[in-house]
Amino acid sequence: MAEMTLIDAVTTALAWELEHDPRVVILGEDVGVNGGVFRATAGLQARFGADRVQDTPLAEGMIAGVAIGMAAQGMIPVPEIQFMGFIYPTVDQIINHAGRLRNRTRGRMSCPMVLRAPYGGGIHAPEHHSESTEALFAHMPGVRVVIPSSPARAYGLLLAAIRDPDPVIFLEPKRIYRLNKQNVEDNGKALPLDVCYTLRQGADVTVVTWGAMTFETLKAADQLAKSNISCEVIDLATISPIDYETILESVEKTGRLVIAHEAARTGGVGAEVAAIVAEKGLYDLKAPIRRVTGYDVVMPLFRREMDYMPSVAKIVDAVRESLHD
Amino acid sequence: MITFNLPDLGEGLPEAEIVSWHVKEGDTVKTDEPLLSVETAKAVVEVPSPYSGVIARLHAQAGDIVATGAALVDFAESGGTSTAQKKSAPVPEADEPEKADSATVVGNVPTGGGLLQENAIAGGGRRRKGGRVKATPSVRTEARRLGIDLADVPATGKNGQVTSADLARFQGTLTKARPARSSPTPGRSESLRGPRRAMAQSMTQHRNEVALCTIFDDADIHEWIAKRDFTARILRATAAGCAKAPALNGFFNAQSMSHQLESRVDIALAVDTDDGLIVPVIRHVEEMNLDQIRDEVARMKKATLDRSVAPQDMVNYTITVSNFGVLAGRYATPLMVPPTVAILGTGKLQHDVVAVMGGIEVHRRIPLSLSFDHRCITGGEACRFLAAVIDDLEKPQ
Numbered sequence: 001m002a003e004m005t006l007i008d009a010v011t012t013a014l015a016w017e018l019e020h021d022p023r024v025v026i027l028g029e030d031v032g033v034n035g036g037v038f039r040a041t042a043g044l045q046a047r048f049g050a051d052r053v054q055d056t057p058l059a060e061g062m063i064a065g066v067a068i069g070m071a072a073q074g075m076i077p078v079p080e081i082q083f084m085g086f087i088y089p090t091v092d093q094i095i096n097h098a099g100r101l102r103n104r105t106r107g108r109m110s111c112p113m114v115l116r117a118p119y120g121g122g123i124h125a126p127e128h129h130s131e132s133t134e135a136l137f138a139h140m141p142g143v144r145v146v147i148p149s150s151p152a153r154a155y156g157l158l159l160a161a162i163r164d165p166d167p168v169i170f171l172e173p174k175r176i177y178r179l180n181k182q183n184v185e186d187n188g189k190a191l192p193l194d195v196c197y198t199l200r201q202g203a204d205v206t207v208v209t210w211g212a213m214t215f216e217t218l219k220a221a222d223q224l225a226k227s228n229i230s231c232e233v234i235d236l237a238t239i240s241p242i243d244y245e246t247i248l249e250s251v252e253k254t255g256r257l258v259i260a261h262e263a264a265r266t267g268g269v270g271a272e273v274a275a276i277v278a279e280k281g282l283y284d285l286k287a288p289i290r291r292v293t294g295y296d297v298v299m300p301l302f303r304r305e306m307d308y309m310p311s312v313a314k315i316v317d318a319v320r321e322s323l324h325d
Numbered sequence: 326m327i328t329f330n331l332p333d334l335g336e337g338l339p340e341a342e343i344v345s346w347h348v349k350e351g352d353t354v355k356t357d358e359p360l361l362s363v364e365t366a367k368a369v370v371e372v373p374s375p376y377s378g379v380i381a382r383l384h385a386q387a388g389d390i391v392a393t394g395a396a397l398v399d400f401a402e403s404g405g406t407s408t409a410q411k412k413s414a415p416v417p418e419a420d421e422p423e424k425a426d427s428a429t430v431v432g433n434v435p436t437g438g439g440l441l442q443e444n445a446i447a448g449g450g451r452r453r454k455g456g457r458v459k460a461t462p463s464v465r466t467e468a469r470r471l472g473i474d475l476a477d478v479p480a481t482g483k484n485g486q487v488t489s490a491d492l493a494r495f496q497g498t499l500t501k502a503r504p505a506r507s508s509p510t511p512g513r514s515e516s517l518r519g520p521r522r523a524m525a526q527s528m529t530q531h532r533n534e535v536a537l538c539t540i541f542d543d544a545d546i547h548e549w550i551a552k553r554d555f556t557a558r559i560l561r562a563t564a565a566g567c568a569k570a571p572a573l574n575g576f577f578n579a580q581s582m583s584h585q586l587e588s589r590v591d592i593a594l595a596v597d598t599d600d601g602l603i604v605p606v607i608r609h610v611e612e613m614n615l616d617q618i619r620d621e622v623a624r625m626k627k628a629t630l631d632r633s634v635a636p637q638d639m640v641n642y643t644i645t646v647s648n649f650g651v652l653a654g655r656y657a658t659p660l661m662v663p664p665t666v667a668i669l670g671t672g673k674l675q676h677d678v679v680a681v682m683g684g685i686e687v688h689r690r691i692p693l694s695l696s697f698d699h700r701c702i703t704g705g706e707a708c709r710f711l712a713a714v715i716d717d718l719e720k721p722q
Binding site: 152 | 434436439457465
């Protein structure tokens with residue numbers, strides 16, 4: 001058992017898979033000598049060699065394309081995109097090839113790759129380094145989208161993603177890369193994909209969130225607990241496909257749903273969660289569903305970026321409003 | 326003397342341009358306070374002070390381009406060292422082990438949040454089993470308004486949901502089904518249900534919100550031709566009062582501080598039953614003549630007593646009339662239910678000794694108690710209303 005940050009957990013999981021599965025290959029911009037822009041791959045090239053941990057040119061579309069080719073031919077590539085703001089050239093490769101290789105070959109091939117990218121705001125980076133566009137990928141068929149919110153889940157879910165036979169977009173909330181440490185055992189044990197993680201059980205309001213926003217949500221839950229308001233906090237974890245059964249079960253218990261996410265509101269994954277509950281859980285609802293989200297604007301420059309993001313106070317307000325309906 | 330060299334601001338950029346200094350020579354700075362802003366190829370970045378101390382010398386001016394690793398600031402004396410800056414000051418590779426390096430191209434990844442403790446439960450959403458009340462939000466709202474606990478309502482809807490028809494049926498059978506509930510058993514605490522629960526809620530709301538004021542007077546009905554036409558006459562008189570002083574016929578929203586007048590006069594008529602007060606609504610009294618009002622009252626009273634009043638016939642009224650004084654009580658301070666703003670109470674009819682033309686006569690009189698919400702209605706408006714009511718009531722027919 002070792003205390004590690006979320007990014008330590010990513011590095012540790014990558015090392016475990018490099019160590020135990022010779023098919024695993026890491027590639028990306030500066031992942032080798034430099035150890036990655038956030039140091040997620042620090043030391044891995046020195047340990048496993050330049051064939052396993054490969055520096056690439058600055059060409060994201062090529063990185064994704066090469067990875068898909070590797071995956072189709074029996075390797076397990078784990079490409080890194082430096083920032084989510086640079087991920088868009090990969091979209092053609094992901095939507096047209098990674099997501100449909102299995103279907104296009106009628107099941108003869110699959111695409112076991114994990115495309116990693118840090119995402120989200122809160123680190124005083126320029127606006128195009130700070131957005132949360134997970135919904136784009138959640139909308140793509142054949143691709144799984146996973147977001148860890150703690151070191152333990154970063155470790156366990158990344159292992160599971162690498163071992164999964166289909167493509168996974170693994171988005172790492174960079175604001176909490178080094179925020180907290182957690183005791184994580186480096187034992188190669190994966191956590192289940194496609195399930196929510198209930199971080200706190202409660203009776204009055206269900207709050208669904210993911211990524212770095214779990215921290216604001218848990219703080220809000222602490223604050224509300226002082227007024228005897230009991231929140232059930234659910235980390236979505238796998239953004240696509242969504243484990244709606246866990247959410248519906250919780251809403252059946254509480255009758256109230258608040259969704260908190262950093263991404264812009266319109267067409268966000270929160271809208272999908274709300275739609276599912278409206279379709280399948282309407283008769284359990286005691287109040288309208290509420291969303292606490294970023295705004296439908298370009299991420300502000302960094303002095304104002306925290307104004308963009310949902311705060312503890314905004315989440316607390318939404319929960320209270322929900323209870324007063 | 327400590328010299329702080331320009332750290333590698335990310336990705337091995339060879340140099341950076343100084344945009345501005347936030348300190349000058351001789352200033353005292355604390356660890357992590359901003360020293361200067363520099364522009365790299367990627368961004369303008371604030372460089373925090375890695376030390377506490379006095380600035381002895383600035384090695385460069387705003388606008389200068391400084392090579393990574395070149396001297397930037399001399400500190401005359403030093404306090405503690407910033408943990409956030411350890412990684413890059415003075416020259417990262419030379420002085421700091423790799424594990425402290427959180428370098429990124431841009432920005433500042435926050436640290437120091439402590440040790441995370443959590444007991445996350447993975448999934449588990451296969452245990453849905455029902456048992457709780459299922460109902461649409463509109464049915465829940467209606468049940469709340471009626472003071473009915475949905476758990477008590479037999480559900481006939483799909484998947485066991487309580488439908489609006491279930492709710493109406495339950496509301497209709499409330500008295501017959503549970504006569505014992507209408508008054509609690511002595512010595513035992515029972516939670517209020519149905520109309521009594523609604524009363525507790527609306528009266529609490531009233532007490533919390535309304536600025537109540539009540540005016541008392543009497544209407545002399547000595548000239549009445551039809552002696553027993555009581556309720557219909559009161560309703561018509563109320564509509565006459567509303568015509569004279571429309572302010573009393575409508576709603577007040579305390580949150581938005583808005584007063585909404587209504588042109589329709591929909592009067593809630595409080596009817597005492599064993600189960601508590603039931604308040605059916607007589608619609609559009611202002612458009613009806615006395616015969617029509619009489620028929621409508623008769624129909625509604627019958628529906629009330631056999632508990633077949635539909636829920637929609639008990640909502641959305643604009644003013645209330647309460648005939649409280651059937652048995653005893655001449656005057657009272659009746660309480661309206663927000664958001665309505667007025668209620669007219671009629672007390673026990675009595676023969677009074679009145680002065681008429683310098684002589685003494687005995688006349689039948691109706692004691693009137695008009696309560697109004699003084700937040701949005703003036704005393705003058707209320708008095709004009711009451712005068713119009715009395716004027717109408719004192720007509721022979």
